[in-house]
Amino acid sequence: MIKEIFEHRSIRKYENKEIPVEVMNSILEAAARASNTGNMQVYSIVVTTDEETKEALAPAHFNQPMVKQAPAVLTFCADFNRFNKWCRQRKAEPGYDNFLSFLTAAIDAIIAAQNACLEAEAQGLGICYLGTAIYNPDKIIETLNLPKGVVPVTAVTMGYPSETPELTDRLPLSAIVHYGKYHDFDEAAIDEIYADKEAREDNKQFVEENNKETLAQVFADVRYPKANNEHFSKVLFDVLKKQGFLD
Protein backbone atom coordinates (compact mmCIF):
# COMPACT_ATOMS: atom_id res chain seq x y z
CA MET A 1 0.00 0.00 0.00
CA ILE A 2 1.34 3.41 -0.91
CA LYS A 3 0.46 5.46 2.15
CA GLU A 4 0.97 8.80 0.39
CA ILE A 5 -1.96 7.94 -1.88
CA PHE A 6 -4.32 7.12 0.96
CA GLU A 7 -3.20 9.98 3.23
CA HIS A 8 -3.23 12.72 0.59
CA ARG A 9 -4.74 16.06 1.56
CA SER A 10 -4.40 19.25 -0.45
CA ILE A 11 -2.13 21.60 1.51
CA ARG A 12 -2.75 25.32 1.02
CA LYS A 13 -0.64 26.73 3.87
CA TYR A 14 3.10 26.29 4.01
CA GLU A 15 5.98 26.91 6.37
CA ASN A 16 8.38 29.64 5.36
CA LYS A 17 11.07 27.12 4.47
CA GLU A 18 12.73 26.48 1.13
CA ILE A 19 12.68 23.08 -0.54
CA PRO A 20 16.28 21.76 -0.57
CA VAL A 21 17.77 21.22 -4.02
CA GLU A 22 18.25 17.47 -3.53
CA VAL A 23 14.62 17.07 -2.44
CA MET A 24 13.40 18.99 -5.50
CA ASN A 25 15.66 16.88 -7.70
CA SER A 26 14.17 13.64 -6.39
CA ILE A 27 10.69 15.05 -7.09
CA LEU A 28 11.66 15.96 -10.64
CA GLU A 29 13.33 12.58 -11.18
CA ALA A 30 10.08 10.96 -10.03
CA ALA A 31 8.21 12.98 -12.65
CA ALA A 32 10.70 11.94 -15.32
CA ARG A 33 10.18 8.22 -14.55
CA ALA A 34 6.48 8.48 -15.46
CA SER A 35 4.96 6.34 -18.19
CA ASN A 36 4.74 8.36 -21.38
CA THR A 37 3.86 7.96 -25.02
CA GLY A 38 6.61 6.33 -27.09
CA ASN A 39 9.17 7.55 -24.53
CA MET A 40 9.04 10.92 -26.30
CA GLN A 41 8.62 12.76 -22.96
CA VAL A 42 6.59 15.50 -24.61
CA TYR A 43 6.03 17.51 -21.45
CA SER A 44 7.92 20.05 -19.40
CA ILE A 45 7.93 21.37 -15.85
CA VAL A 46 8.56 24.99 -15.00
CA VAL A 47 9.75 25.25 -11.39
CA THR A 48 9.14 28.75 -10.05
CA THR A 49 10.50 29.76 -6.66
CA ASP A 50 11.31 33.48 -7.03
CA GLU A 51 8.85 35.93 -5.51
CA GLU A 52 8.55 38.07 -8.60
CA THR A 53 7.49 35.30 -10.94
CA LYS A 54 5.20 33.70 -8.36
CA GLU A 55 3.54 37.10 -7.96
CA ALA A 56 3.17 37.40 -11.71
CA LEU A 57 1.61 33.91 -11.84
CA ALA A 58 -0.92 34.60 -9.07
CA PRO A 59 -3.62 36.34 -11.18
CA ALA A 60 -3.66 33.38 -13.59
CA HIS A 61 -4.67 31.30 -10.58
CA PHE A 62 -7.35 33.81 -9.51
CA ASN A 63 -4.97 35.12 -6.81
CA GLN A 64 -5.35 32.06 -4.63
CA PRO A 65 -3.01 33.01 -1.75
CA MET A 66 -1.00 29.78 -1.79
CA VAL A 67 0.53 30.66 -5.15
CA LYS A 68 2.54 33.47 -3.58
CA GLN A 69 2.89 31.79 -0.19
CA ALA A 70 4.19 28.41 -1.38
CA PRO A 71 7.97 28.11 -1.72
CA ALA A 72 7.53 26.52 -5.16
CA VAL A 73 4.99 26.50 -7.97
CA LEU A 74 5.43 23.75 -10.55
CA THR A 75 3.71 24.30 -13.89
CA PHE A 76 3.27 21.12 -15.92
CA CYS A 77 3.01 21.64 -19.67
CA ALA A 78 2.14 19.63 -22.74
CA ASP A 79 5.33 20.33 -24.71
CA PHE A 80 6.13 19.43 -28.31
CA ASN A 81 8.52 22.38 -28.68
CA ARG A 82 11.66 20.46 -27.76
CA PHE A 83 10.61 17.41 -29.77
CA ASN A 84 9.77 19.51 -32.85
CA LYS A 85 13.13 21.26 -32.65
CA TRP A 86 14.89 17.91 -32.43
CA CYS A 87 12.97 16.62 -35.47
CA ARG A 88 13.88 19.69 -37.52
CA GLN A 89 17.56 19.41 -36.55
CA ARG A 90 17.49 15.76 -37.66
CA LYS A 91 15.93 16.08 -41.11
CA ALA A 92 12.50 14.96 -39.88
CA GLU A 93 9.27 16.88 -40.42
CA PRO A 94 7.24 16.85 -37.18
CA GLY A 95 3.47 16.39 -37.58
CA TYR A 96 2.34 17.36 -34.10
CA ASP A 97 0.39 20.54 -34.78
CA ASN A 98 -2.93 18.89 -34.00
CA PHE A 99 -5.36 18.06 -31.23
CA LEU A 100 -4.38 14.40 -30.80
CA SER A 101 -0.79 15.47 -30.17
CA PHE A 102 -1.90 18.06 -27.63
CA LEU A 103 -4.01 15.55 -25.71
CA THR A 104 -1.22 12.95 -25.85
CA ALA A 105 1.24 15.44 -24.39
CA ALA A 106 -1.29 16.69 -21.82
CA ILE A 107 -1.88 13.16 -20.54
CA ASP A 108 1.86 12.53 -20.26
CA ALA A 109 2.27 15.81 -18.35
CA ILE A 110 -0.44 14.85 -15.87
CA ILE A 111 1.00 11.39 -15.18
CA ALA A 112 4.35 13.07 -14.54
CA ALA A 113 2.65 15.62 -12.27
CA GLN A 114 1.08 12.94 -10.11
CA ASN A 115 4.42 11.14 -9.74
CA ALA A 116 5.97 14.44 -8.64
CA CYS A 117 3.17 15.10 -6.14
CA LEU A 118 3.37 11.67 -4.54
CA GLU A 119 7.16 11.80 -4.31
CA ALA A 120 6.91 15.29 -2.79
CA GLU A 121 4.54 13.91 -0.16
CA ALA A 122 6.90 11.01 0.51
CA GLN A 123 9.60 13.64 1.15
CA GLY A 124 7.43 15.36 3.78
CA LEU A 125 6.05 18.11 1.56
CA GLY A 126 2.45 19.09 0.95
CA ILE A 127 0.96 19.89 -2.45
CA CYS A 128 -2.12 21.48 -3.95
CA TYR A 129 -3.19 21.13 -7.59
CA LEU A 130 -4.23 24.35 -9.31
CA GLY A 131 -6.93 23.39 -11.81
CA THR A 132 -6.93 27.06 -12.77
CA ALA A 133 -3.95 26.41 -15.08
CA ILE A 134 -6.43 25.50 -17.85
CA TYR A 135 -8.65 28.50 -17.13
CA ASN A 136 -5.95 31.07 -17.78
CA PRO A 137 -3.33 29.33 -19.91
CA ASP A 138 -2.84 32.55 -21.91
CA LYS A 139 -1.67 34.44 -18.80
CA ILE A 140 0.66 31.60 -17.78
CA ILE A 141 2.13 31.40 -21.29
CA GLU A 142 2.91 35.09 -21.14
CA THR A 143 4.37 35.04 -17.62
CA LEU A 144 6.52 31.95 -18.13
CA ASN A 145 7.57 32.73 -21.73
CA LEU A 146 6.14 29.46 -23.05
CA PRO A 147 6.96 29.13 -26.74
CA LYS A 148 4.76 27.70 -29.51
CA GLY A 149 4.16 23.99 -28.93
CA VAL A 150 3.85 24.44 -25.15
CA VAL A 151 0.56 24.66 -23.21
CA PRO A 152 0.22 24.53 -19.40
CA VAL A 153 -2.17 21.78 -18.31
CA THR A 154 -1.87 21.87 -14.54
CA ALA A 155 0.12 23.55 -11.79
CA VAL A 156 0.99 22.48 -8.27
CA THR A 157 2.00 24.50 -5.22
CA MET A 158 4.52 22.75 -3.01
CA GLY A 159 6.09 23.29 0.40
CA TYR A 160 6.36 22.07 3.97
CA PRO A 161 2.81 21.94 5.39
CA SER A 162 1.73 24.32 8.13
CA GLU A 163 -1.80 22.91 8.34
CA THR A 164 -3.21 19.40 8.84
CA PRO A 165 -6.61 19.29 7.18
CA GLU A 166 -9.03 16.38 7.49
CA LEU A 167 -9.19 13.78 4.77
CA THR A 168 -11.93 14.90 2.34
CA ASP A 169 -14.96 12.73 1.67
CA ARG A 170 -15.33 10.60 -1.45
CA LEU A 171 -18.34 9.09 -3.21
CA PRO A 172 -18.75 5.33 -2.77
CA LEU A 173 -16.75 3.27 -5.29
CA SER A 174 -20.01 2.33 -7.01
CA ALA A 175 -20.18 5.94 -8.25
CA ILE A 176 -16.96 5.69 -10.22
CA VAL A 177 -16.44 1.98 -10.96
CA HIS A 178 -18.26 -0.06 -13.60
CA TYR A 179 -17.58 -3.76 -14.04
CA GLY A 180 -17.38 -5.28 -17.51
CA LYS A 181 -19.08 -2.41 -19.32
CA TYR A 182 -20.66 0.88 -18.25
CA HIS A 183 -23.91 0.51 -16.34
CA ASP A 184 -25.80 3.75 -16.37
CA PHE A 185 -27.49 5.10 -13.25
CA ASP A 186 -31.20 5.27 -12.57
CA GLU A 187 -32.70 7.85 -10.21
CA ALA A 188 -32.48 5.59 -7.17
CA ALA A 189 -28.80 4.93 -7.81
CA ILE A 190 -28.03 8.67 -8.04
CA ASP A 191 -29.92 9.29 -4.79
CA GLU A 192 -27.97 6.55 -3.04
CA ILE A 193 -24.56 7.64 -4.38
CA TYR A 194 -24.99 11.23 -3.23
CA ALA A 195 -26.85 10.55 0.05
CA ASP A 196 -23.82 10.71 2.36
CA LYS A 197 -22.34 13.76 0.64
CA GLU A 198 -25.62 15.65 0.85
CA ALA A 199 -26.11 14.71 4.52
CA ARG A 200 -22.74 16.15 5.61
CA GLU A 201 -23.02 19.16 7.91
CA ASP A 202 -20.36 21.11 5.98
CA ASN A 203 -22.25 20.63 2.74
CA LYS A 204 -25.59 21.61 4.30
CA GLN A 205 -23.94 24.79 5.55
CA PHE A 206 -22.47 25.35 2.09
CA VAL A 207 -25.97 25.20 0.57
CA GLU A 208 -27.32 27.62 3.15
CA GLU A 209 -24.46 30.12 2.83
CA ASN A 210 -25.03 30.23 -0.91
CA ASN A 211 -28.78 30.67 -0.54
CA LYS A 212 -29.43 27.59 -2.62
CA GLU A 213 -31.89 24.76 -2.33
CA THR A 214 -29.55 21.88 -3.21
CA LEU A 215 -25.83 21.11 -3.15
CA ALA A 216 -25.91 20.45 -6.89
CA GLN A 217 -27.08 24.06 -7.39
CA VAL A 218 -24.02 25.31 -5.52
CA PHE A 219 -21.85 23.56 -8.10
CA ALA A 220 -23.92 24.32 -11.20
CA ASP A 221 -24.88 27.93 -10.35
CA VAL A 222 -22.07 29.23 -8.14
CA ARG A 223 -18.82 27.27 -8.32
CA TYR A 224 -18.72 25.96 -11.89
CA PRO A 225 -21.42 27.83 -13.83
CA LYS A 226 -22.07 27.35 -17.53
CA ALA A 227 -21.16 30.90 -18.58
CA ASN A 228 -17.70 30.60 -17.02
CA ASN A 229 -17.12 27.18 -18.53
CA GLU A 230 -18.04 28.49 -21.96
CA HIS A 231 -15.84 31.56 -21.61
CA PHE A 232 -12.82 29.55 -20.53
CA SER A 233 -13.45 26.92 -23.20
CA LYS A 234 -13.02 29.67 -25.75
CA VAL A 235 -9.82 30.89 -24.08
CA LEU A 236 -8.50 27.32 -24.15
CA PHE A 237 -9.27 26.84 -27.85
CA ASP A 238 -7.67 30.19 -28.69
CA VAL A 239 -4.56 29.12 -26.78
CA LEU A 240 -4.40 25.74 -28.54
CA LYS A 241 -4.62 27.56 -31.83
CA LYS A 242 -2.00 30.16 -30.91
CA GLN A 243 0.39 27.50 -29.56
CA GLY A 244 0.08 25.51 -32.78
CA PHE A 245 -2.10 22.55 -31.82
CA LEU A 246 -5.08 23.29 -34.07
CA ASP A 247 -3.38 23.89 -37.42
Next chain:
Amino acid sequence: MIKEIFEHRSIRKYENKEIPVEVMNSILEAAARASNTGNMQVYSIVVTTDEETKEALAPAHFNQPMVKQAPAVLTFCADFNRFNKWCRQRKAEPGYDNFLSFLTAAIDAIIAAQNACLEAEAQGLGICYLGTAIYNPDKIIETLNLPKGVVPVTAVTMGYPSETPELTDRLPLSAIVHYGKYHDFDEAAIDEIYADKEAREDNKQFVEENNKETLAQVFADVRYPKANNEHFSKVLFDVLKKQGFLD
Protein backbone atom coordinates in the same frame (compact mmCIF):
# COMPACT_ATOMS: atom_id res chain seq x y z
CA MET B 1 11.10 7.70 -1.76
CA ILE B 2 8.27 5.84 -3.45
CA LYS B 3 10.04 2.86 -4.95
CA GLU B 4 7.16 1.98 -7.30
CA ILE B 5 7.77 5.30 -9.09
CA PHE B 6 11.46 4.71 -9.60
CA GLU B 7 11.14 1.01 -10.45
CA HIS B 8 8.25 1.33 -12.90
CA ARG B 9 8.45 -0.64 -16.13
CA SER B 10 5.57 -1.19 -18.53
CA ILE B 11 4.57 -4.85 -18.31
CA ARG B 12 3.08 -6.38 -21.45
CA LYS B 13 3.17 -10.07 -20.50
CA TYR B 14 1.18 -11.44 -17.62
CA GLU B 15 0.78 -14.66 -15.67
CA ASN B 16 -2.48 -16.49 -16.16
CA LYS B 17 -3.69 -15.53 -12.71
CA GLU B 18 -6.70 -13.48 -11.72
CA ILE B 19 -6.42 -10.32 -9.63
CA PRO B 20 -8.08 -11.02 -6.26
CA VAL B 21 -11.12 -8.86 -5.48
CA GLU B 22 -9.53 -7.28 -2.40
CA VAL B 23 -6.42 -6.34 -4.40
CA MET B 24 -8.55 -4.75 -7.14
CA ASN B 25 -10.55 -2.91 -4.49
CA SER B 26 -7.45 -1.36 -2.96
CA ILE B 27 -6.38 -0.25 -6.46
CA LEU B 28 -9.76 1.34 -7.09
CA GLU B 29 -9.75 2.98 -3.65
CA ALA B 30 -6.33 4.43 -4.50
CA ALA B 31 -7.81 5.89 -7.68
CA ALA B 32 -10.71 7.37 -5.70
CA ARG B 33 -8.34 9.16 -3.29
CA ALA B 34 -6.83 11.17 -6.15
CA SER B 35 -6.88 14.96 -6.16
CA ASN B 36 -9.75 16.15 -8.31
CA THR B 37 -11.55 19.33 -9.27
CA GLY B 38 -13.94 20.61 -6.62
CA ASN B 39 -14.25 17.04 -5.29
CA MET B 40 -16.76 16.43 -8.08
CA GLN B 41 -14.99 13.18 -9.08
CA VAL B 42 -16.01 13.60 -12.70
CA TYR B 43 -14.34 10.45 -13.95
CA SER B 44 -15.13 6.76 -14.10
CA ILE B 45 -13.25 3.49 -14.39
CA VAL B 46 -14.55 0.54 -16.39
CA VAL B 47 -12.92 -2.65 -15.12
CA THR B 48 -13.07 -5.34 -17.78
CA THR B 49 -12.00 -8.89 -16.96
CA ASP B 50 -14.28 -11.08 -19.10
CA GLU B 51 -12.75 -12.58 -22.26
CA GLU B 52 -15.56 -11.50 -24.53
CA THR B 53 -15.37 -7.78 -23.70
CA LYS B 54 -11.56 -7.78 -23.67
CA GLU B 55 -11.67 -9.33 -27.14
CA ALA B 56 -14.13 -6.67 -28.28
CA LEU B 57 -11.83 -3.95 -26.89
CA ALA B 58 -8.70 -5.28 -28.60
CA PRO B 59 -9.22 -3.67 -32.05
CA ALA B 60 -9.62 -0.25 -30.41
CA HIS B 61 -6.10 -0.78 -29.08
CA PHE B 62 -4.77 -1.87 -32.50
CA ASN B 63 -4.91 -5.50 -31.33
CA GLN B 64 -1.94 -5.15 -29.02
CA PRO B 65 -1.79 -8.71 -27.59
CA MET B 66 -1.72 -7.65 -23.93
CA VAL B 67 -5.31 -6.40 -24.11
CA LYS B 68 -6.60 -9.95 -24.46
CA GLN B 69 -3.82 -11.53 -22.43
CA ALA B 70 -4.02 -9.29 -19.34
CA PRO B 71 -6.44 -10.43 -16.62
CA ALA B 72 -7.84 -6.89 -16.40
CA VAL B 73 -8.21 -3.85 -18.63
CA LEU B 74 -9.11 -0.62 -16.83
CA THR B 75 -10.56 2.14 -19.01
CA PHE B 76 -10.38 5.59 -17.40
CA CYS B 77 -12.98 8.05 -18.62
CA ALA B 78 -13.73 11.73 -18.33
CA ASP B 79 -17.29 11.43 -17.00
CA PHE B 80 -19.86 14.18 -16.46
CA ASN B 81 -22.77 11.78 -17.01
CA ARG B 82 -23.28 10.93 -13.33
CA PHE B 83 -22.75 14.54 -12.25
CA ASN B 84 -25.19 15.86 -14.86
CA LYS B 85 -27.82 13.33 -13.77
CA TRP B 86 -27.36 14.38 -10.14
CA CYS B 87 -27.73 18.06 -11.09
CA ARG B 88 -30.94 17.40 -13.01
CA GLN B 89 -32.40 15.36 -10.13
CA ARG B 90 -31.62 18.26 -7.79
CA LYS B 91 -33.15 21.18 -9.70
CA ALA B 92 -29.77 22.35 -11.02
CA GLU B 93 -28.96 22.95 -14.67
CA PRO B 94 -25.52 21.51 -15.46
CA GLY B 95 -23.31 23.59 -17.78
CA TYR B 96 -20.66 21.02 -18.60
CA ASP B 97 -21.25 20.48 -22.32
CA ASN B 98 -18.02 22.24 -23.28
CA PHE B 99 -14.31 21.75 -23.85
CA LEU B 100 -13.12 23.13 -20.49
CA SER B 101 -15.30 20.61 -18.70
CA PHE B 102 -13.96 17.78 -20.84
CA LEU B 103 -10.34 18.70 -20.15
CA THR B 104 -11.05 19.15 -16.43
CA ALA B 105 -12.58 15.68 -16.27
CA ALA B 106 -9.82 14.18 -18.42
CA ILE B 107 -7.13 15.54 -16.08
CA ASP B 108 -8.95 14.16 -13.04
CA ALA B 109 -9.25 10.76 -14.74
CA ILE B 110 -5.51 10.66 -15.46
CA ILE B 111 -4.50 11.56 -11.91
CA ALA B 112 -6.79 8.77 -10.69
CA ALA B 113 -5.26 6.38 -13.26
CA GLN B 114 -1.74 7.03 -12.05
CA ASN B 115 -2.77 6.43 -8.43
CA ALA B 116 -4.32 3.13 -9.52
CA CYS B 117 -1.19 2.13 -11.44
CA LEU B 118 1.19 2.86 -8.58
CA GLU B 119 -0.99 1.08 -6.06
CA ALA B 120 -1.25 -1.91 -8.44
CA GLU B 121 2.54 -2.02 -8.59
CA ALA B 122 2.74 -1.80 -4.80
CA GLN B 123 0.46 -4.85 -4.74
CA GLY B 124 2.88 -6.81 -6.95
CA LEU B 125 1.07 -6.25 -10.24
CA GLY B 126 2.44 -4.89 -13.50
CA ILE B 127 0.71 -2.34 -15.69
CA CYS B 128 0.90 -0.90 -19.18
CA TYR B 129 -0.79 2.31 -20.31
CA LEU B 130 -2.64 2.12 -23.61
CA GLY B 131 -2.32 5.54 -25.23
CA THR B 132 -4.48 4.12 -28.00
CA ALA B 133 -7.59 4.92 -25.94
CA ILE B 134 -7.61 8.42 -27.45
CA TYR B 135 -7.00 7.09 -30.98
CA ASN B 136 -10.14 4.99 -31.09
CA PRO B 137 -12.46 6.43 -28.44
CA ASP B 138 -15.44 5.81 -30.75
CA LYS B 139 -14.81 2.04 -30.75
CA ILE B 140 -14.36 1.99 -26.96
CA ILE B 141 -17.55 3.98 -26.44
CA GLU B 142 -19.45 1.44 -28.51
CA THR B 143 -17.91 -1.61 -26.85
CA LEU B 144 -18.30 -0.38 -23.27
CA ASN B 145 -21.71 1.30 -23.76
CA LEU B 146 -20.38 4.69 -22.65
CA PRO B 147 -23.27 7.18 -22.51
CA LYS B 148 -23.23 10.85 -23.50
CA GLY B 149 -20.95 12.81 -21.15
CA VAL B 150 -18.38 10.00 -21.01
CA VAL B 151 -15.15 9.85 -23.06
CA PRO B 152 -12.30 7.35 -22.52
CA VAL B 153 -8.98 9.14 -22.00
CA THR B 154 -6.63 6.27 -21.20
CA ALA B 155 -6.65 2.55 -20.54
CA VAL B 156 -4.35 0.31 -18.56
CA THR B 157 -3.70 -3.42 -18.76
CA MET B 158 -3.01 -5.03 -15.40
CA GLY B 159 -1.87 -8.40 -14.09
CA TYR B 160 0.90 -10.34 -12.40
CA PRO B 161 4.08 -9.82 -14.48
CA SER B 162 5.62 -12.69 -16.41
CA GLU B 163 8.47 -10.57 -17.77
CA THR B 164 11.11 -8.36 -16.17
CA PRO B 165 12.09 -5.71 -18.70
CA GLU B 166 14.96 -3.28 -18.21
CA LEU B 167 14.27 0.22 -16.97
CA THR B 168 13.81 2.40 -20.06
CA ASP B 169 16.08 5.39 -20.70
CA ARG B 170 15.07 8.96 -20.01
CA LEU B 171 16.31 12.29 -21.30
CA PRO B 172 18.41 14.30 -18.82
CA LEU B 173 16.33 16.45 -16.44
CA SER B 174 17.52 19.56 -18.30
CA ALA B 175 15.31 18.45 -21.21
CA ILE B 176 12.10 18.66 -19.19
CA VAL B 177 12.81 21.10 -16.34
CA HIS B 178 12.96 24.89 -16.60
CA TYR B 179 13.76 27.04 -13.57
CA GLY B 180 11.90 30.28 -12.98
CA LYS B 181 10.53 30.63 -16.50
CA TYR B 182 10.87 28.64 -19.73
CA HIS B 183 14.29 28.82 -21.33
CA ASP B 184 14.07 27.77 -24.93
CA PHE B 185 16.67 25.47 -26.48
CA ASP B 186 19.33 26.41 -28.99
CA GLU B 187 20.77 23.88 -31.43
CA ALA B 188 23.63 22.92 -29.13
CA ALA B 189 21.23 22.23 -26.25
CA ILE B 190 19.09 19.96 -28.45
CA ASP B 191 22.19 18.07 -29.59
CA GLU B 192 23.30 17.59 -26.00
CA ILE B 193 19.88 16.53 -24.70
CA TYR B 194 19.45 13.83 -27.34
CA ALA B 195 23.08 12.65 -27.54
CA ASP B 196 22.76 9.68 -25.17
CA LYS B 197 19.44 8.54 -26.65
CA GLU B 198 20.80 8.67 -30.18
CA ALA B 199 23.97 6.80 -29.18
CA ARG B 200 22.09 3.82 -27.71
CA GLU B 201 22.59 0.57 -29.64
CA ASP B 202 18.87 -0.26 -29.55
CA ASN B 203 18.00 3.09 -31.08
CA LYS B 204 20.70 2.79 -33.75
CA GLN B 205 19.24 -0.59 -34.69
CA PHE B 206 15.77 0.94 -34.70
CA VAL B 207 16.91 3.54 -37.24
CA GLU B 208 18.50 0.88 -39.42
CA GLU B 209 15.51 -1.50 -39.32
CA ASN B 210 13.27 1.33 -40.43
CA ASN B 211 15.63 2.35 -43.23
CA LYS B 212 15.87 5.86 -41.87
CA GLU B 213 18.71 8.28 -41.48
CA THR B 214 17.88 9.59 -38.00
CA LEU B 215 15.98 8.47 -34.92
CA ALA B 216 13.74 11.53 -35.17
CA GLN B 217 12.65 10.30 -38.61
CA VAL B 218 11.55 6.99 -37.10
CA PHE B 219 9.19 8.93 -34.83
CA ALA B 220 8.01 11.56 -37.33
CA ASP B 221 7.70 9.29 -40.40
CA VAL B 222 6.96 5.82 -39.02
CA ARG B 223 5.68 5.73 -35.45
CA TYR B 224 3.70 8.99 -35.09
CA PRO B 225 3.26 10.39 -38.60
CA LYS B 226 1.33 13.56 -39.36
CA ALA B 227 -1.38 11.89 -41.46
CA ASN B 228 -2.30 9.54 -38.60
CA ASN B 229 -2.28 12.33 -36.04
CA GLU B 230 -4.59 14.40 -38.22
CA HIS B 231 -6.94 11.50 -38.85
CA PHE B 232 -7.22 10.62 -35.16
CA SER B 233 -7.58 14.29 -34.19
CA LYS B 234 -10.70 14.35 -36.32
CA VAL B 235 -12.00 11.16 -34.70
CA LEU B 236 -11.39 12.70 -31.29
CA PHE B 237 -13.25 15.92 -32.14
CA ASP B 238 -16.16 13.95 -33.56
CA VAL B 239 -16.31 11.93 -30.36
CA LEU B 240 -16.22 15.04 -28.16
CA LYS B 241 -19.08 16.43 -30.20
CA LYS B 242 -21.11 13.22 -30.07
CA GLN B 243 -20.54 12.80 -26.33
CA GLY B 244 -21.74 16.34 -25.69
CA PHE B 245 -18.53 18.25 -24.91
CA LEU B 246 -18.58 20.66 -27.86
CA ASP B 247 -22.13 21.99 -27.74
